Amino acid sequence: MRNFSQDERKIELADWVSQQLSGLQSAGLFSSLSDVTAESxxxxxxxxxxxxxxxxxxxxxCANATSDLVPRQNQINSLIAVDSPPEHEDNESFVRIDGLLMKAGVRVPAVFANSFDKGFLLLEDFGDSTxxxxxxxxxxxxxxxxxxxxxADAIRSILLLQKGVACSQLPVFDRDRLLEEMELFSQWFCEGLLDLKLIEQEREIIQKAFLFLADSIDAQPKIAVHRDFHSRNLLYLEAAEKDAINKLGVIDFQDAVSGPYTYDAVSLLRDCYLRWPTNDQARWALLYFEGxxxxxxxxxxxDQLNGKSSLEFVNDFDLCGLQRHLKVMGIFSRLFLRDQKSTYLDNLPLTIRYFLEVSKDYSPLNNFSSWFSEKILPLAETRLKFSASEFIDGD
Structure with a gap:
């Protein structure tokens, strides 16, 4: 294994950052700068x-920031340098959507410099307080x-995003993409992680469930969607102004789309990393809906929600959550199997719990939910070493 201090991309990133800072200082953005090396x-x-x-x-x-890039504060103590390989990451989308969100009033990090060819970014530092x-x-x-x-702050950020970013500025998250995402459940969770050979009858049950969810969600009002809005992508800004309305910074937004209006709310409130009692989930969900x-x-x-009842909203919210949790089961499995990131397996039991609790309430999913409980759940309990009896019936 190569020594991290000899990492060539890290050294190249440090050289690039040094050049960018020199230019920013000459432009009057920063009043004092330190030498930049990979070791720093x-x-x-x-x-x-x-x-x-x-x-x-x-x-x-600290250094003084005098640019409109950072309208929220004028003291910068540190910066974040990002190595984002262009063959894997869409850095142009990150920078473009960062600008859209900032203009909408969402607290996203300022981009001080970027190199799309190299895959390097220099960002405002939001700290470590996820x-x-x-x-x-x-x-x-x-x-x-x-x-x-x-x-309340997180929901406010969702609403600012929805109000301030036009659907026309984002890729469309349509029925085909919803189906494509759910296929990750079959490929990576069932066949990959659980080593299950799906038979034709099982594939038919799965496909009917996928089509029901995709058709239902695709019929929802479309709005700007962050697409991964949860507690690990929100940061508490300890240095925020005392009178700041919103003290949460938002990151990992480069995959934003025009999609179902409930997507970000259910990502937040049925978070795959943290669970709250169902009455709290419902209370916060209605806070979003009322807003x-x-x-x-x-x-x-x-205008699109005019006349929609809270019961209809809950139906939209539930179905969008089911689609997302099927996708997440596949993604977490892929992160382990393909990328050797085993920690995500720890979050699969909670994701499964959400799915089981909600899917049983929707009759078009009865066959799929029963098959999941009878066939998939026992395999998952063995593979992931947990017991569903601990969570199925309670908060």
């Missing part, structure tokens, strides 16, 4: 992609006020 980079936890993140602390503890551990601690300590505040109906997500969405 501090590795930052990554995500499920091929990207790598490094923190660069600025000389003297929302997940903060929510886990608040849940353990019973701090309901903090939790409610964070989910969307009142126009906080834009007039276009409000």
């Amino acid at each position: 980079f501090e590795a930052v936890s990554g995500d499920a992609s091929f990207r790598r993140y490094f923190r660069l602390k600025l000389e003297g503890g 929302l997940l551990p903060l929510l886990e601690l608040a849940k353990y300590e019973g701090r309901a006020e903090f939790t409610d505040c964070m989910y 969307a109906q009142s126009g906080q997500g834009g007039k276009v969405l409000a």
Whole structure:
């Protein structure tokens, strides 16, 4: 194994960052800078992609930012350098959508410099306080006020995204893509992780369920969708202004699409990394729905939701969640089997739980839900070493 300090891309990234900072300083963006070498980079936890993140602390503890790039604060203590291989990552989409979200009022990191050819980015540093551990601690300590505040902020970000980014500016997330995503369940979860050879009758049951979900979700009102909006992609901005309305930063948005209006809300509230009691899920879901109906997500969405009952909304919310959780079962399995990222297996039992709890309430899914419970669940319990008896009937 090569020594990390000899990593050629890391060295190339450091050289590139040094050149960009010199240009930014000459342009008057920063008043003081430190020398940049690969050794001055501090590795930052990554995500499920091929990207790598490094923190660069600025000389003297801070530098003055005078550009409109960072309208929210004028003190920058550090920056994030990103190695994002262009053969694997769509960096042009990241930068373009970052600009759209920032214009919409969503708190996304400023992009100070980029090289699409090299796959390098220089970003504003949002820190390390992802929302997940903060929510886990608040849940353990019973701090309901903090939790409610964070989910209100997160829902506000969804509504800002929906109001401020036009569907025409994003790729379409249509019926075919919904079906394509659910195929990950068959390929990577059933056949890959569980080593199950699906017979023709089982494939027919699966296909009928997929078609029902895809047709139902495709009929929902379309709006701008982050597409991976959950507690690991939200950061608590400790340095946010005291009077800031929203203290949550949003990341990993480069796959944003025009898609079903419930997608981001169900991604957030039926988070595959963290579970809340069903009454809390419902309460926060209705907070989103009421905001969307009142126009906080834009007039276009409000008009489409005019006359829709809360029961109809819950139906939309549930079905969108079922599609996402089938996809996630496949993605987490692929991350393990193809990319050797085993930690995602720990999150599969919760994902399965969500699916079992919700699918039983929808009669068009009866055959699929029964087959899942009778055939898939026992295999998953053995493969993942958990017992569904611990969670099927309770919160």
